[in-house]
Amino acid sequence: MTINTTLTIGAVTNQTGAYKTVATTTEEIGKTGFIFSSIRVSATSAEKVYIDSIRWNQVGSIGSSDLTNVMTVLEPVGGTKKDYPAVVSADGKYYTTRFDPAILLDKGASAEIYVKGDILGGTDRTIKFNIYRTSDLAVRGETYGYGITPPTSGTGFTSTNPWYFASQVTVGKGSLNVENSTTVTSQNVAVNLAGQPLGAFLADVRGEPVSVAKMVFNISVGGGVAAGTAVDVTQVSIYDANGKIVAGPVDGAAAYTLTFTDTVTFPVGKNIYTLKAKYGTDIPNNAALQASTTPSTDWSTVRGVTTGETVTPTPTSAISLSTMTAKTAALTISVSSDPPAQTVVAGAQKFTFARYLLDAGASGEDVRLPSIPLDFSGTRAADLTSCQLHDGATALNTGSNIPSQSNSSTTLITFDGAGFTVPKGTVKTLEMKCNIASGATGVFQWGYDDSASPTVTGLVSGQSVSPTENDSTGQRMTIASSGSLAVALDSSSPSYTITAGGRTNVTTSVFRFTATNEAIKLTDLGLQLTNGGASSVPNASSSPQDVTKVTLWDGATKVGESVFVGRSYYASTTLFTTTDFTVPKDGTKMLTVKVDVAAQGTSQSGVPGTLVQVDVPAGSQGGSLATGVASGQRVRIDSLTTATASAGVRAYKSYPTMEQVPFTSTGALTAGRKDLLRFKISAAPEGDVGIAKLTARIATSSATAQLDMIDNVNVYVFTDLALTTP
Incomplete structure (x- = not known):
């Protein structure tokens, strides 16, 4: 007996994958893990299918030696992706990946298949990973084992060879972009002191290291400085993030320019470089200096280290670094109004009598003073002991530097070690704390004596500083026996x-x-x-x-x-x-x-x-x-x-609480029975409450006697929330 029937085998559909790049793109040398081409394969409902292999046809002008780590990635939709090596042919044009074991797609399931790699070289060459024939995607059914020919339909696919056209990628050369770095902020800088900041810039290099043979920076000087004083900016060097000099030192020219002719190689990535200089004494106090450069024109002989190709740095407009303000070393000393005059008890320990403000906010460098002259007055000096200046929790005069109190108006406090340093741009607050004897009485004051100026010097320059001093007798602290x-x-x-x-x-x-x-x-x-x-x-x-x-x-x-x-x-x-x-x-x-x-x-x-x-x-x-x-x-x-x-x-034992219940509607009073008030009475949970009497007061908006308007006033008790069962 002969039986005729039809065997339905599995099939797939295909389309451009989600990872496909734009039609054309340019990527610089050094790009890693770049996706060159992507397709999506879906199994129909007839049977599950296996994907055995795929072969990519690289038809771009780049050589295979300029590509590395070429991998085929298979990512089931909703599943976990996996990388598979792509083996290049002898002629460098075909990259084949065999999936071992074969990838099984369930009925109706889909998978993304794409090829990626690293670009080593090939400036101005192209990369294009097509699929030449339908047979380059090997698919077979699970149930019957027959090979399946993918269709020529689907987005991005054709009925001719190549079967699938990929995006074309052009290999670009390295790039260099420069911008201001705020790691060096606008600040005060010292005069006649080497190594002062002039600003910082960030070099963003992509694709390959870039070398620069010449860099020019311009300096603008404000604050009433005469023309030509840029020559007073000398010993300028460029430092990398490790503190190593990569260019310089050079001196400023009369045209307000700094020219570096040392070849600097900027590595791939974002790196910060700092300019440091010495500001001459001809630059007046409060002069504002700002370095700037236009990389596209001020930086010359710029080349990619790998390709040797000329690179045009960006931007084409000037970038300005942070502004530096030239300041001589300076210090202002004054007594704070806090703590205010007050009464304190005898026997108090480490009581704060005064706070001193050491202001180096207008200083170009850190300043140091070995001692400070304070003004002291009190009923009996011996009632105060262990008088010490504190910077936060740290005592600054210990041991033999703790003064023996006397009724003398000037008390010199000598700091421990080399002295006390006030960082530039800051205000330090020092507290005078003393122990008060248990039997002390009277009034005590700690102030500042400007008739005995302290010795103040620049920390690095060693230059002498004449401080600005504000004389003060301090606040009155009255001693009481107890609180x-x-x-x-x-x-x-x-x-x-x-x-x-x-x-x-x-x-x-x-x-x-x-x-x-x-x-x-x-x-x-x-x-x-x-x-x-x-x-x-x-x-x-x-x-x-x-x-x-x-x-x-x-x-x-x-x-x-x-x-x-x-x-x-x-x-x-x-x-x-x-x-x-x-x-x-x-x-x-x-x-x-x-x-x-x-x-x-x-x-x-x-x-x-x-x-x-x-x-x-x-x-x-x-x-x-x-x-x-x-x-x-x-x-x-x-x-x-x-x-x-x-x-x-x-x-x-228990008690009632009363709560008004709102009416569901409002309106004018008319003849007949009307509700005037609704309320709820609840007993406390501790026990029942008996109500013996309720008193209501009725008010009207006119002088008409209430009894002429309302009669038969009754109180109804309801047992349901709807107030329907009296």
């Missing part, structure tokens, strides 16, 4: 409210502590139940049994707790040693009081209607204790002849 601490009820303390018995952390009061003359640490705080003594309800007073615990809080941190013991209305609360409630000098700090209210009901100690008010008592009651941080002295709470008066919280 003081005051307490008051703060405005943030809560108003009268109600709560339920058994609740915890109920805020009753907020106290504001104010420290004067020194920071003060509170260690114990006396408290009292203010509203004690009566027993009637609803104006019931509080008693110790109505409060199970009192806690003190510094913000969200609990710093202490206490209880009212027995029948005592006073309690001393010792703050936790693990916390620190310190009121800053001449500042304030808040302390919040919270209570745990006793539960109310059968066999419970709480009394319904209790008004709980926790306050700081007057005088010495309660046992408040505090310590001055600087003086170490015990400090009493002052300015409290009467106790604070918090509003308090009234405690019940």
